[in-house]
Amino acid sequence: AQSVTQLDSQVPVFEEAPVELRCNYSSSVSVYLFWYVQYPNQGLQLLLKYLSGSTLVESINGFEAEFNKSQTSFHLRKPSVHISDTAEYFCAVNRGTYKYIFGTGTRLKVLA
């Protein structure tokens, strides 16, 4: 069975510091990988996705994630965070259908 593990439930980090949010998945077949972000009192928004090709994918607001097949990981990174990045981040996979498996989320708290 597939599963997605986000080991860190909360990550506090100071503004302008780098951050990494970890995501590991288990699947015996190829999957599509996603990071969604949920700002306070809002729905989930797609941050970035890996479908195929280059293992490094980037978002428009400076986040990037690298697909590592051997480690079955899809960690999310940003070299310098802003207060506005404070949100909950969800890692998710699907097997080429609309049926997602979500991680439990990581709450990123950026401190001034």
Place this chain on the structure above:
Amino acid sequence: SAVISQKPSRDICQRGTSLTIQCQVDSQVTMMFWYRQQPGQSLTLIATANQGSEATYESGFVIDKFPISRPNLTFSTLTVSNMSPEDSSIYLCSVEGGTVGYEQYFGPGTRLTVT
């Protein structure tokens, strides 16, 4: 991308009562989805609602408890019936976002508290 609205945004309900949550999307979509987001847990798919057919429920969710309507291509409702405190969650509606990658667009959610 689709713009999705949900009503109500939040509610506090008495145990044993029912609440109907509405989901409206600004474009026609075939597939709509209902999720539950319990505190400290991941999102769990409740059911998939296609217009013109019965909703398809995931394991652990039944129609008697979570009846869903899908009267047209832009609207759906989810009812949480005979509520108990364990039903306190955020309920999210989402819609299909295209077949490449099968991404979804999510509504803002309905925060339900059952007392």
